[in-house]
Every structure is written in C-alpha cells, then in structure tokens.
Amino acid sequence: MTKVLVLGGYGAVGIPLMKQLAKVPEISAYSAGRDPARADVVVDLKEPGAYSTVVRDFDVVVNASGFEDVRLADEAVRGGAAFVDITATSSYCEELEAVDGPVLMGVGLAPGLTSVLATEAHRLGDGPVDILIGLGGGELHGPAATAWTYGMLGTRFPDPDGRSIRNYTGMKTFRIPADATGYRTGPAVRADFSDQHALTRDLGVPVRTYLRLDTSTATLGLAAMTWAPALQKVVPKKLWGSDRWVAMARADTGPALWVSGRSQSVATAAIAARAVQVIRDAAISKPTWFHAVETTESLQAAVPELSVRQWDGASRSSGKTVH
Structure with a gap:
C-alpha cells in the first residue's frame, strides 16, 4: 500500500x-x-x-x-x-x-498535458512548437490559481530568442477545431507557463506558450490589464464564459495535437x-x-477522458502575431 x-x-x-x-x-x-x-x-x-x-x-x-x-x-x-x-x-x-x-x-493541465502534447507534436513534425491553453473564464478557480494568473500582470519572462516578453502580450490568432466545444478561432497571448522553458531545452527547438480565455472579450481584457495591473482589484473572480478548456500543441509541420474538456481543476x-x-x-x-x-x-x-486527437487545420500560417 x-x-x-x-x-x-x-x-x-x-x-x-x-x-x-x-x-x-x-x-x-x-x-x-x-x-x-x-x-x-x-x-x-x-x-x-x-x-x-x-x-x-x-x-x-x-x-x-x-x-x-x-x-x-x-x-x-x-x-x-x-x-x-x-x-x-x-x-x-x-x-x-x-x-x-x-x-x-x-x-x-498546463503544464502537464500541454507538455505531453508538445512533445508528441515535435515528434510528428519539425520546427518551433506553439502551445495553446484555453481556460474557461466562467470556472470559479481556487485562490492560488487566481493569484497566479493575476500575479503575472505586468511581469516579464525570457523568450527562446533572448527577448524579454511581457506576460499577456504578443497576441496571436489560433484556429480551433470545430469539435472544441465553447471555443472559436480567436486571439491568445503569451504567458509564462513553466514547461515552455524546459521543453525548449529538452526538445532543442523554441517552444512558446499562449493563453486565451473562452471568450475573446475576456482574453482582450487580460491583455489590457497587463498594462494596468491595478485593474485586477475590480475584476470578479468568475468572468464571462464557461468551465470548458482546450489544450493544443503544433509544430511548423505535422498535425496539431489537442484535447478539450470541462473544469480545469478536475x-x-x-x-x-x-x-x-x-x-x-x-x-x-x-x-x-x-x-x-x-x-x-x-x-x-x-486517463481515458483525456481524448488526444490530431488535427491538420492548425497550420502555423493561420496564426498572425501582433507585437
């Protein structure tokens, strides 16, 4: 035992x-x-x-x-x-x-599932790997998760190319599989999830993580708050949206790997x-x-409920980065 x-x-x-x-x-x-x-x-x-x-x-x-x-x-x-x-x-x-x-x-979920997906995307493809994590704004997260998210407002982290990146900037549009309930193609922003640094080292290619919420309005709000962190004081713990999440990883070539579900905590x-x-x-x-x-x-x-699927519609050419 x-x-x-x-x-x-x-x-x-x-x-x-x-x-x-x-x-x-x-x-x-x-x-x-x-x-x-x-x-x-x-x-x-x-x-x-x-x-x-x-x-x-x-x-x-x-x-x-x-x-x-x-x-x-x-x-x-x-x-x-x-x-x-x-x-x-x-x-x-x-x-x-x-x-x-x-x-x-x-x-x-992130890191963890995202890391495993990124490793498989790298095995099946070539070039840098992008990780997308979408979190439901409507889920009532624990105090630690909420503090972590807001704690990154205005802070910076190193990019694989040596630049200093401000959290919740570097907006890029990601296509989302139609089967990812609750999500549509929309913007995502860079976020300092720890696994992207370990994966960049372990896989030998640049790995970058992007975060979005399940509504574009909430995602854009997070991007705005990174320039005015004090705004977090007036933001409710539960935002617009649902409790649905999506995780996806894609390399320059090859299929994207993705999983979706309900409740980040579960x-x-x-x-x-x-x-x-x-x-x-x-x-x-x-x-x-x-x-x-x-x-x-x-x-x-x-964990059978984590149904990992491949998708050929997430080509890197579909994503436009806005600095």
Whole structure:
C-alpha cells in the first residue's frame, strides 16, 4: 500500500484529486491542511518542524496547496518520500530542479498535458512548437490559481530568442477545431507557463506558450490589464464564459495535437493522480518533468477522458502575431 499525502487536499484541485486517488486500491490518500474539520492530517506548511515530522510517514507527497516553497520538496525527499508538484511557476520549478531526490514537476493541465502534447507534436513534425491553453473564464478557480494568473500582470519572462516578453502580450490568432466545444478561432497571448522553458531545452527547438480565455472579450481584457495591473482589484473572480478548456500543441509541420474538456481543476487532479502512479512505479531518483516519463499514448490509456486527437487545420500560417 502506497501512502500519499495531499497538501491542500480540500482545495479546488485537492478535492477531486482525493476522489481520484480513492479509486486506486493500492493507494491510501490523506488530505493535509490547517483546518481540522477538513484535513485528515492537520499541519501548517509554514511551520517547518511540524511538516518535516508528518511527511516521514508517507511514500508520496503531492503539493496541491498553491504554497510554493522548495523546502516542502527538500524535507519530503529527506524523509524518504517522492514529491509531486502541480505548480506552473517558472522560478519555483527552477528551485525544484535543484532538489536532491525524486521530484516530479510539470504536472497538471498546463503544464502537464500541454507538455505531453508538445512533445508528441515535435515528434510528428519539425520546427518551433506553439502551445495553446484555453481556460474557461466562467470556472470559479481556487485562490492560488487566481493569484497566479493575476500575479503575472505586468511581469516579464525570457523568450527562446533572448527577448524579454511581457506576460499577456504578443497576441496571436489560433484556429480551433470545430469539435472544441465553447471555443472559436480567436486571439491568445503569451504567458509564462513553466514547461515552455524546459521543453525548449529538452526538445532543442523554441517552444512558446499562449493563453486565451473562452471568450475573446475576456482574453482582450487580460491583455489590457497587463498594462494596468491595478485593474485586477475590480475584476470578479468568475468572468464571462464557461468551465470548458482546450489544450493544443503544433509544430511548423505535422498535425496539431489537442484535447478539450470541462473544469480545469478536475483535469489537473486527474493528471496529478496519474503522476502519483507514475512516480510510484517509475525509477525516478532526481527532479524530472512529467513529459519525460509520460506519452500521449500512456496518458490517454490511464486517463481515458483525456481524448488526444490530431488535427491538420492548425497550420502555423493561420496564426498572425501582433507585437
């Protein structure tokens, strides 16, 4: 029996993750957090001593809390556990890559599914790879996801060509498959999802991630706010749109790979549950990205609701970049 501790196990991702892990007979999962009414294991992640004592009793620790402190990974692996993180933050992933022990990162919808799609698009085609992640503006996201999205307003990150890119600029129009319910062809903007940097290194080609919401109005609003971050104070947590998402990756040549579904949090939880099985079964001894140990074929077999499809209508010539 593999004992799994889910940090933030009663949050937006934690709740569906606990449900997913409960379906696996070989896994015994426990939620962790500060609220004794909701947590199986009561622990304050900001208290190092308490956390390090708790994790010694577990084989795998999954960080779904949104609390990004590399100490969590360090103390977990020192206690003999493997560590899984669903973060999308580039700087935090750089710290996780320096941990001396089994850490699986880039787990979730984006990064995670997007990374696996990009790797397959690169295998089937040539040239730079574009990743598109579309998120439903109508989904009520957890506080960590909301803070992450708005926290990037006005900030910058490095492009593969060396330029400094402001988040939510570099608008480009992407064609969307007709079967991607809730989405039409529309604009997307650059965003600093962590996997594009790891993929650029691992695949040896430039990889760039673009973000859009399910309505063009909401996407354009995000692009406007990056020049006036203070506007986030007047934006509601739940925007226009639905809870539908789409993920797509395309190279210069070859087909695009895409998946769509409902609820970003549920999809992230399903992939995180798969990651627990991967890190339990694979011989991981050092920090590893999800796309290095998972393929579109193995992921779809393990998570059938993630139906990966190919599409020939997403040629790069259809996208126009506006700087």
